[in-house]
Amino acid sequence: MNKVLLFNPRSAENKPRIPNSIMNIAASINGKYEWVIVDGNCEQDASAKIESYLQTGEFSYLGFSVMPGPQLRQAIPIAKLVKQKFPKTTMIWGGYFPSNHSKVVLDSGYVDFIINGPGDNAFPQLLDALEEAKPYELIKNLIYKADGKIYKTIKEDLLDQDALPRLPYTQLGDFYPIERYLGKTYLGQRTLAYHSSIGCPFTCSFCAVVPIYEARWKGKSAQHIYNDVKYIKDKWGADAIEFHDNNFFVSEKRAVDFARLIKPENMSWWGMARIDTMDKFKDSSLAELRESGCKIIFFGAESGNDSVLEQMDKGGTQTGAQIIRFAERLRKFDIIPEYSFVLGTPAPTPQQVQSQIDFEIDFIKKVKAVNPDTEIIIYTYSPVPTEGSHLYEDVLKSGFTFPQVLEDWISPAWESFDLRKNPLTPWLQPEMIDKIRNFETVLNGLYPTVTDIRLNSIKRRAIKLVAALRYKTSLYKYPYEIKLLHKVWRYRQPEIQGF
Numbered sequence: 001m002n003k004v005l006l007f008n009p010r011s012a013e014n015k016p017r018i019p020n021s022i023m024n025i026a027a028s029i030n031g032k033y034e035w036v037i038v039d040g041n042c043e044q045d046a047s048a049k050i051e052s053y054l055q056t057g058e059f060s061y062l063g064f065s066v067m068p069g070p071q072l073r074q075a076i077p078i079a080k081l082v083k084q085k086f087p088k089t090t091m092i093w094g095g096y097f098p099s100n101h102s103k104v105v106l107d108s109g110y111v112d113f114i115i116n117g118p119g120d121n122a123f124p125q126l127l128d129a130l131e132e133a134k135p136y137e138l139i140k141n142l143i144y145k146a147d148g149k150i151y152k153t154i155k156e157d158l159l160d161q162d163a164l165p166r167l168p169y170t171q172l173g174d175f176y177p178i179e180r181y182l183g184k185t186y187l188g189q190r191t192l193a194y195h196s197s198i199g200c201p202f203t204c205s206f207c208a209v210v211p212i213y214e215a216r217w218k219g220k221s222a223q224h225i226y227n228d229v230k231y232i233k234d235k236w237g238a239d240a241i242e243f244h245d246n247n248f249f250v251s252e253k254r255a256v257d258f259a260r261l262i263k264p265e266n267m268s269w270w271g272m273a274r275i276d277t278m279d280k281f282k283d284s285s286l287a288e289l290r291e292s293g294c295k296i297i298f299f300g301a302e303s304g305n306d307s308v309l310e311q312m313d314k315g316g317t318q319t320g321a322q323i324i325r326f327a328e329r330l331r332k333f334d335i336i337p338e339y340s341f342v343l344g345t346p347a348p349t350p351q352q353v354q355s356q357i358d359f360e361i362d363f364i365k366k367v368k369a370v371n372p373d374t375e376i377i378i379y380t381y382s383p384v385p386t387e388g389s390h391l392y393e394d395v396l397k398s399g400f401t402f403p404q405v406l407e408d409w410i411s412p413a414w415e416s417f418d419l420r421k422n423p424l425t426p427w428l429q430p431e432m433i434d435k436i437r438n439f440e441t442v443l444n445g446l447y448p449t450v451t452d453i454r455l456n457s458i459k460r461r462a463i464k465l466v467a468a469l470r471y472k473t474s475l476y477k478y479p480y481e482i483k484l485l486h487k488v489w490r491y492r493q494p495e496i497q498g499f
């Protein structure tokens with residue numbers, strides 16, 4: 001039987017995390033097909049490694065996991081090279097990028113199939129069909145091209161997450177030591193990345209999860225999560241957990257059940273949530289979460305302006321007032337809120353775009369005033385193709401288009417778009433982007449992130465000192481002195497380098 005090569009392109013400069021996307025795919029074929037993993041985060045030369053496997057002639061199938069941004073830097077040239085040198089192999093891409101940008105990926109000519117969303121059934125079914133030369137057209141969650149036309153098959157219902165096969169950690173360890181994936185972070189000495197649920201029940205109009213999961217969510221049970229975590233703790237010494245779920249806290253009961261189970265294990269943990277969902281949690285639940293080791297929670301605050309929140313379809317219940325009130329509420333429980341904001345959404349005139357940015361800057365300062373420990377992450381709005389949303393309609397009306405050629409996605413400009421730093425959208429003028437980035441520099445100067453564990457107290461004090469006056473007087477222009485210190489001390493930004 002033909003073997004399968006699974007590739008996780010490099011996504012982090014350092015600190016590799018357990019490659020959960022590709023591990024789920026490995027689990028789906030484990031015991032049925034022989035597979036190997038190449039993790040770009042752990043290889044000096046991933047391309048050479050892949051070639052050395054393919055030269056054995058044993059591998060027919062390649063599965064690449066691709067999210068937008070720097071992963072494309074390896075995914076695109078390596079896929080192209082593989083198709084040139086080993087034209088008989090079948091190239092299958094999965095993950096957020098190909099699912100949301102299927103046309104440009106399939107038009108490249110070097111990707112044969114896309115798994116659209118979860119691949120736990122679709123991937124093994126596709127391999128079976130190809131191995132046995134049977135039709136694949138009825139396999140759910142598949143995108144392919146035939147006779148120049150792109151076909152998307154229907155989506156599968158979300159699977160019972162507890163029924164999925166366990167991730168093959170021991171086999172991963174045959175390729176790369178598991179200890180290497182358990183990095184030192186703000187949370188602990190050996191931090192485990194774990195993914196306990198898929199999708200999200202909401203439909204925010206800027207979010208890439210929506211077109212794939214269409215407001216569906218399914219989670220593993222608290223007991224199941226605990227069993228997995230405990231196994232890794234006992235076997236490899238994990239002492240902290242990063243939950244990579246889009247929305248870990250959808251169910252108050254599941255979160256509290258997990259807190260009760262994990263508390264005796266003395267582990268710190270972190271996850272992502274919505275403000276309006278968690279604001280409904282009882283005080284006793286928040287207290288239990290903290291006591292169990294939950295130190296910091298990431299929230300998509302997005303905007304302090306209620307009409308922008310409505311434009312973003314933020315579920316209808318989150319308000320600016322609530323964002324501030326909730327930051328204050330979490331302070332009482334000693335949980336650090338990590339608030340992310342999306343600045344630079346479209347508006348009818350440049351003046352309105354600018355005044356909205358100014359409003360958000362003032363709003364962020366208000367949040368900081370009520371809870372200075374709040375971590376602030378600032379993104380600029382980079383459209384995702386959430387067909388049918390008003391926000392995306394505004395985007396299309398503005399004349400914005402995505403690249404038509406796959407290689408264009410790795411140009412510096414589009415990479416910056418992916419990183420949500422400089423999004424190339426027609427309504428954002430360069431001086432607006434400068435203002436956002438300069439404010440961010442000053443803010444990060446006065447309030448360096450707690451997640452940067454290399455920044456000692458002397459360095460922190462030095463940066464704070466130079467940034468304080470600028471912050472107080474709203475003088476954000478040309479913050480070269482702060483940028484220099486950030487550069488010299490290699491200040492880390494959690495949104496790019498890992499949370």
Ligand code: B12
Nearest residue numbers: 011012020021063064065069094095096118119208246498
């Ligand atoms: C971990 C993570 C990271 C880590 C990577 C860690 C590391 N060191 O490798 C870090 C923090 C570096 C990161 C960075 C970025 N990320 Co990121 N990241 C994630 C996160 C939280 C988890 C991914 C994961 O493991 N999922 C678990 C698996 C099980 O789910 P899955 O990936 O969906 O996989 C399933 C299917 O998609 C499919 N599948 C996936 N791969 C494959 C491959 C094959 C062959 C097949 C068949 C199927 C398949 O099957 C899987 C199982 O069913 C996701 C959000 C999320 N919860 O998924 C965001 C996410 C993927 N990231 C995203 C983005 C945008 C980025 C950035 C590009 C930008 C940014 N500023 O955030 C940066 C890029 C920086 C960089 N250096 O690359 C977005 C993508 C949005 C979009 N527009 O498409 C997401 C969805 C977050 C979000 N909601 O906005 N990220």
Ligand code: SF4
Nearest residue numbers: 200202203204207246
């Ligand atoms: S709540 Fe978060 S993950 Fe869910 S749709 Fe909104 S932005 Fe996306």
